[in-house]
Amino acid sequence: MSQVNITVDYEEVxxxxxxxxxxxxxxxxxxxxxxxxxxxxxDQIGASKxxxxxxxxxxxxxxxDRPLVTRIGKLTLKVPRHRNVPFVTMIFDQxxxxxxxxxxxxxxxVVQGVSTRKVTNVVEELCGTSFxxxxxxxxxxxxxxxxxQFKNRPLKDPYPFVITDAxxxxxxxxxxxxxxxxxxxxxxxxxGRREIIDFGTYDNESERTWKEFLTSxxxxxxxxxxxxxxxxxxLLAGLKEVYPExxxxxxxxxxxxxxLKETPKKEQKGLKTELREMFNAKTMKEARxxxxxxxxxxxxxAPKAMEILDEGFEEAMTVMLLPESMRIPLRTTNxxxxxxxxxxxxxxxxxxxxxxxSLTRLMGAVLIDRNxxxxxxxxxxxxxxxxxxxxxxxxxxxxxxxxxxxxxxAA
Numbered sequence: 262m263s264q265v266n267i268t269v270d271y272e273e274v275x276x277x278x279x280x281x282x283x284x285x286x287x288x289x290x291x292x293x294x295x296x297x298x299x300x301x302x303x304d305q306i307g308a309s310k311x312x313x314x315x316x317x318x319x320x321x322x323x324x325x326d327r328p329l330v331t332r333i334g335k336l337t338l339k340v341p342r343h344r345n346v347p348f349v350t351m352i353f354d355q356x357x358x359x360x361x362x363x364x365x366x367x368x369x370x371v372v373q374g375v376s377t378r379k380v381t382n383v384v385e386e387l388c389g390t391s392f393x394x395x396x397x398x399x400x401x402x403x404x405x406x407x408x409x410q411f412k413n414r415p416l417k418d419p420y421p422f423v424i425t426d427a428x429x430x431x432x433x434x435x436x437x438x439x440x441x442x443x444x445x446x447x448x449x450x451x452x453g454r455r456e457i458i459d460f461g462t463y464d465n466e467s468e469r470t471w472k473e474f475l476t477s478x479x480x481x482x483x484x485x486x487x488x489x490x491x492x493x494x495x496l497l498a499g500l501k502e503v504y505p506e507x508x509x510x511x512x513x514x515x516x517x518x519x520x521l522k523e524t525p526k527k528e529q530k531g532l533k534t535e536l537r538e539m540f541n542a543k544t545m546k547e548a549r550x551x552x553x554x555x556x557x558x559x560x561x562x563a564p565k566a567m568e569i570l571d572e573g574f575e576e577a578m579t580v581m582l583l584p585e586s587m588r589i590p591l592r593t594t595n596x597x598x599x600x601x602x603x604x605x606x607x608x609x610x611x612x613x614x615x616x617x618x619s620l621t622r623l624m625g626a627v628l629i630d631r632n633x634x635x636x637x638x639x640x641x642x643x644x645x646x647x648x649x650x651x652x653x654x655x656x657x658x659x660x661x662x663x664x665x666x667x668x669x670x671a672a
Contacts, residue, residue: 291336294329301350302341320344401622408625411632416458416481420448421651423458423478423485424594425496427466428601430624432614441617442466443604443624444474447597448483451647453640455596457632458483462621471499479503486651486658487579489594491515501669508661511577512594513540519573523566524559532559532566540592545581549574579661582654590641600631 303309307316322342329336341348427442441462448458459478463470489510490496500509517536521529535555542548552574556567580592590596607627614620651658 287336291338294336295339298338298341298350302343302348305346305348306343319346401618404622404626405618408622408629411625411629412459412461416448416483418450418456420456420458420483421451421486421647422449422489422591423447423483423487424449424489424597425475426490426594426597426601427463427493427496428604430608430614430620431612432462432617432620434617438613439464441614441620442470443620444471445597445600445628446474446478446483447600448485449591449641452644453642453647455635455638455641457600457628457635460621460625460628462617462624466493466495468495468498468502471496472502475499475503486655487591489580489591491594492519492573497669501666505666506659506662508579508658509576509665510579510591511573512592513577514593514595516573516577520566520569523569524563528559528562532563536570540577542581543585545578548578548581575661576665579658582657582661583650584646587642587646587650600628603627603631 302321306319306321308314310321320343322344324339324341327338327340329338340350423446425444425446427444429440429442431438432441433439442465443460443462444466445460446458448456450456459474459481461474461477463474485504485507487510488500488504488507489512490500491512492515497509500507517533517540520536521533524532532555535551535558539548539551539555542551552570556571560567577592580588583591604624604627607623608614611619611623614623
């Protein structure tokens with residue numbers, strides 16, 4: 262994209278201090294988005310305004326005003342017009358899907374009479390007070406259709422690596438407030454691209470619900486060579502039921518936290534450093550030696566922690582079968598945890614969802630937008646490196662999966 266220039270003169274800066282926070286932020290957001298629209302226009306035309314260039318393929322034809330409804334108010338954007346080929350922008354599609362899901366959730370809360378004063382004020386400011394249940398239902402239907410299309414889209418690329426996790430949200434159900442598990446699966450393709458491949462709302466994280474979620478993935482053709490997650494028992498049971506042939510990589514961050522939780526506070530800093538050295542070992546032999554040294558050093562001051570380390574070590578080091586350059590992005594669930602953090606941030610204004618459908622609707626819209634962003638990120642590794650690594654490690658990965666199934670059955 263062309264360089265984006267945003268100019269705010271002295272008088273505008275002074276005026277911003279006299280505005281309400283949302284009004285000031287809306288003013289700045291309007292300038293930023295208009296600058297992005299102008300940059301997109303220059304990219305598509307192949308030249309900036311008044312520039313003579315051999316790359317030019319079209320000419321400007323003025324602008325048109327386009328309203329954009331956001332939580333901070335209604336913005337008016339200057340959408341460029343082109344003389345020959347219509348101007349195309351992703352701003353409205355990506356931003357409004359996300360914002361529409363949030364606004365629809367708040368409207369749903371208002372018509373059901375379960376909204377907070379803050380939510381009611383935002384909805385009335387953006388939409389007025391005259392909207393009906395049928396209006397909200399139609400908005401929900403449209404959003405649900407886009408969510409359904411994303412969830413049911415063909416998954417053509419192989420996903421050798423899958424990361425999965427769940428985050429809890431409060432939902433109103435049968436005149437009570439309950440916690441619902443929102444499950445998410447991220448796939449990593451052979452050429453190192455990250456994608457959100459599925460999500461859904463469930464009552465809890467039992468073996469049954471995880472089995473249902475994972476079975477849906479498998480039916481859509483997702484057959485990974487390694488799955489990373491935390492050590493939730495329902496998830497593990499579901500994994501070994503649906504994917505018994507796939508080895509499990511226990512998230513090293515959560516594993517480390519489990520160990521430190523059972524360690525006296527004065528010993529935690531030193532132990533954390535030693536655990537990091539163990540995780541960063543270049544070979545499995547070196548990692549096992551570091552583990553043995555740690556257990557020897559801390560067995561008297563943190564016996565429970567050392568028991569956790571000894572029992573969970575092998576499943577936290579599955580990733581060691583891969584080349585060193587591929588281990589870091591696959592040894593934790595951090596990439597998915599970042600997306601969960603975004604889900605939490607977007608749900609802050611809602612706090613308690615009016616129903617499970619609204620939870621899926623908003624979180625799904627956020628994840629679809631995040632998926633669009635991920636598609637522009639740098640690849641984690643090359644396709645050639647991935648294919649060669651899997652081919653070389655395949656026999657050992659299968660053996661590890663078989664051993665993990667035996668251990669789970671014996672537990």
